[in-house]
Amino acid sequence: MLNSFLLLAEAVVYFAVMAALFRFRKRIGLGVFICALGVMHFLETYLASVFYVALPFGMVSPGSAVLFSGKLVMLLLLYMKEDAATVRQPIYGLLLGNALMIALVLLVRMHAIAPLANGRLPDIGFIDEMGWLMVWGTALLFIDAILIILLYERLGRSLRGAQFTRILISVACVLTFDQAGFYTALRLLSDAPTAVFFGGWFAKMAAALTFSTLLIAYLKWFEDRRIPMPRGLTDIFDTLTYRERYEALVEHVGRDGLTGLLNRGRFDSDGELAVQSSLRMARPLSLLIIDVDHFKLINDRFGHAEGDKVLKAVAALLAEAAGSEDQVFRIGGEEFAILSSRPHPVAKLFGESIRYAVKSSPNTRRFDLTISAGVSSVSESTRGLADLFALADHRLYKAKSTGRDRIVGEPAINESSAAAWTKSVQS
Template identity: 45%
Template sequence: MSGIILLLTQSLLYFGVMAVLFRMRHAMGLGAFLCALGVMHFLETYLAAVFFIQLPFGLLSPGSTVLFSGKLAIILLFYIREDAETVRQPIYGLLIGNFLMVGLVATLRLYGPPVSLQGYNPDLALINQMGVLMVWGTTLLFIDAIALILVYERLRSLLPRSVVLRAGVSLAVILSFDQVAFFVGLHWVTGTPIDALYGGWIAKMGAALVYAVYIGIYLSLFERQKAETPPEPLGDVFHKLTYRHKYEELLGTTSRDALTGALTRERFEAMAGPMLAVAIAEGRPCSLLMVDADHFKSINDHHGHVAGDAVLRRIVETMRGQIRSKDAVFRYGGEEFIVLAPDMGEAAALAAAERIRWAVEAGLDDVGDPVPTVSIGIAVAPGEGTSIAALLRLADSRLYEAKRLGRNRVVARPADIST
């Protein structure tokens, strides 16, 4: 019983201090909170490797049960009250800082045996073991933190009303994975007995429950009025946690069509497949709109190529004004463009295409005769195709149908023709 009381006291002290720092983040800034979160990883790993206590259900380490589990709980609380783009900062900071620590120690070991001091002999074997465990533990922490947030988000639809239950289940799942994975490395490096695997797992399940309750108490006492951030598609959360969307934005800024500012065909070929695959895997629709400027040769012939170039730029600007921020516009050919719209079904795609068609005709009527218009063909995954090639073929055939019927039209299905 005294051991359990010790663990509960430790957990309350750890969570209490971190919760106070987190609560004061708007007054003090996040620096104090993030520093306190990061400084204890070496202690966590050291205690997890060498300091165990015996309880009736087995061996366990306070470093793993209390400190490491508490760190994951604090990261989850951080995400619940902030967002993926904010919480990724400590996740990556911990990853880089811990690897830097291991790297610095490794460079010192290149020197050879340190000078012996009277009354003190450094335990080089322990330093070597700790280096291995630090690398393994840091890698697991990074995986655990991202997986914890993704599991929590997945549980939103299953447990929509209870933050505490979502937090508890998420922590239990990830801590179970971590207990097995870290024990494999610990047993390989130090020969820790199998009793520590079972005892540690039972203790971590208790930690998941305790920390979930702590999270619930904190939220109800201190931040009840602040609503939880709206749910996002799981793929979007993962992209934010892994900086994938920043990578895509960077590629976008360096892969734009010089004339119109739309993304290039090369970017379409790079982005479209993965975007469609994520949508299909998550059971969400994805629409492809193929847009072509009508009678563009006549515009060039009547007004000149400079005016024609200006018309293309204005068409792209108009399209951007009628779609969502997460939709992408690509220049696919000379006067042909593609709008790729994840999370957009057929009805919404038809509405968006009609807005584009109307806005181009109304917004460019100052060009003169002929007034620039567009024809649009639409294809929607997964119902009408599960590959980009299939969607392109279908959208192109519908674009041709819109042209055949007189242009300035949208065709979503052969029977659905708008003017």
């Protein structure tokens, strides 16, 4: 029980210190984090070769189960929050640094050693204890670090919305591969018993769960999102870097700089595609044009800085209210649009819920803020986004001219075809 508790404590301390160094990388430099990562490599390899403790499920080394597992998770964190070009540096550095150390040790051993004044001679027998394990362990680390990044990327195709599962599977699979590889060397060089393999594997699975949990907590509570610019392509890491940054940039192109919502350009392009898809597939599509009532008075009375805060608050409320298939745009100064897959009656109710949310929100209540909106839906007479927009905009004008703070979406007499279209789609 004591050994298990100590291993857990070691994992928490290791992660806490390394995560703190990473968190403050902008202030103290990323090099501090990378150097700390490299310094621990010698200790973890030495402990993995000679230092084991007994647990109920087998023999376990803190160097392998805690320090090595933690290092892989730190490299994954570095990739996730920086980029592949950055994570390449410690991976290549560890490989080349350990190769240099081994080469220098071979040369150092050729010296004719002079005894110290007290007659003591240096004991470098620990190098023999590590021996080829250092070479093999370093090569495995190089392979593991690349594998964990590639596997994390691969799982992103199906588990993008399940970050914890994605991280856990990546870490657990790579640690399983590493345990098999490292035990093979231990078996050949020191005739390690099978208890070492199974004990180490169980311990690494526990480490995978522990470090994945800590990593998710860290990402949720301490990290922010940043979008770096792309660089060139030279190897696998640069390829990953380019792909990752390209996708991030594509995601953020067409965003409104103030609110973060999609902008008018995206509304024109995405909206036209959505309308054509709705016509082709006979699926409902509704458009809500939303305008903040008396917004000019807010700017005049409180200033443009407060006006910007109001726009951000409204944008946040719209984004929160929107469903997974809805798209929210800022298409003008205080004008917003939502493309929704809801049928017309449901879209109008959706608009009413937004109107209520804006009026009751603590962020907008002190301004007595209200909104008006016009709602239109794709019908048999719709030819494109321009038709849908013109109708919603007409209804918005009607909402504002009849007292504001209302949602207008009722079909007029000449819009009976729209109602018939909606009814046919619902049926």
